[in-house]
Amino acid sequence: MMKDNILSIVLERASRYNSREVFRQRDPESNSYKSISWESLVSTSQMVSRSLLSLGTDTFENIGIFSDNRPEWIFSDLGIIGIRSVVVPFYSTSSKQQLKYIVDETRMRLIFVGNREQYEKALWLLENTDTLKKIVVFDAGIAPDNDSCISWEKFIGLDPENHFDDEMKRRMQDIQPEDLVTIIYTSGTTGESKGVMLTHSTFLYTFKIHDERLEVKESDVSVCFLPLSHVFERMWTYYMLYRGATNVFIDNPREIIKHISVIKPTLMCTVPRFLRRPTKGFRQNSQNGLLSRKKYSTGR
DSSP, rough: OOOHHHHHHHHHHHHHHSSSSSEEEEETTEEEEEEHHHHHHHHHHHHHHHHHHHTOTTTOOOOEEEOOSOOOHHHHHHHHTTOOOEEEEOOOOHHHHHHHHHHHHOOOOOEEESSSSHHHHHHHHHHHHOOOOOOEOOOOOOOOOTTTTEEHHHTTTTTTTOOOOOHHHHHHOOOOOSSEEEEEEOTTTTTSSSSSEEEEEHHHHHHHHHHHHHHTTTTTTEEEOOTTTTTTHHHHHHHHHHHHEEEEEEEEEEEGHHHHHHHHSSSSEHHHHHHHHHHHHHHHHHHSSSOOOSSSEOOO
C-alpha cells in the first residue's frame, strides 16, 4: 500500500535499501562519479530539517531553492517538506527582478543557492527585499562573506547534538496528504509569474498514473538533467525514489550527450525540444544500446 506522503515513501524505501545507491553525481575535477546511498540521503535530509528548526522555521513557511541540479537540491527539498514547510524553487537563470517578485510574494526568509552567480543575486536580494534574512550556499568553493550567509557544511551542522530531533519527528508524523509540498512559479510569459500550489497527494497521484504506463525496476538508472525547478523533472525524481531506481545528476543539460555514454541510463524523462536538437547523438547512443527508446518519458 502506498504511503500518503512523499517523505513517508522515502523513509520506507531507505529502510529497505540502506546502503544501496540512490544518487550519483559527477565530480567535474576528476570526471568521476560519486555514489550516494539511501542512508546518506535520509541522514543528510534530516540534518537539513533539524538545522531549519534551529533557525526557527515555521510550519508552512516558504523556503527557496535557487540552484542547478545537484544532490543538495533534493537533500534540501526533502528536509524542508520533512518539517511541513514549503519549497519554492527558482529557475537557475532567474533575473534579480524575477527573484525579488517571488521572494516578496512568498514572504521568504531563507534561500538555498548553488553557484557564484546565484549567490551574488541572493546577496542583492538581502538588500532589496523586506523578508529575506538567510542564505545557505551549496558550492564549497564559495566562502560566505556576509553574516546572513552560511556554507552548506556549517548549515547542516547547526544541530550537532540533535536537540531538535523530537520536534522534527513530531512534524514528520503530522504531515497530511493535502499539505503543500511546493509552490512552482510559471515562466511569466503572459504577465507576472503565478504560483502553482502542489500537495503530496498531487504527486502521489502521478505515481499511480506512471505505474500504469511504465515498468520501472530497482535496477534502472535515470538521468536528472532537466531543471528540478520545473515540475516535470521534480516529479520524475520523486518517482525514481518511489520506484527505488538510481538517479544521476547532471548540472548542465547541454552536456547530457557527452555524459550519456558513461552513465548508460536505462530510462529518463525529457522534452521534445531536447530530442530535436541533439537528435543525431541521442539516436546513435540509443541504437548502441545505451538507452532504450521505449523507456523515456516526454513532457508532452
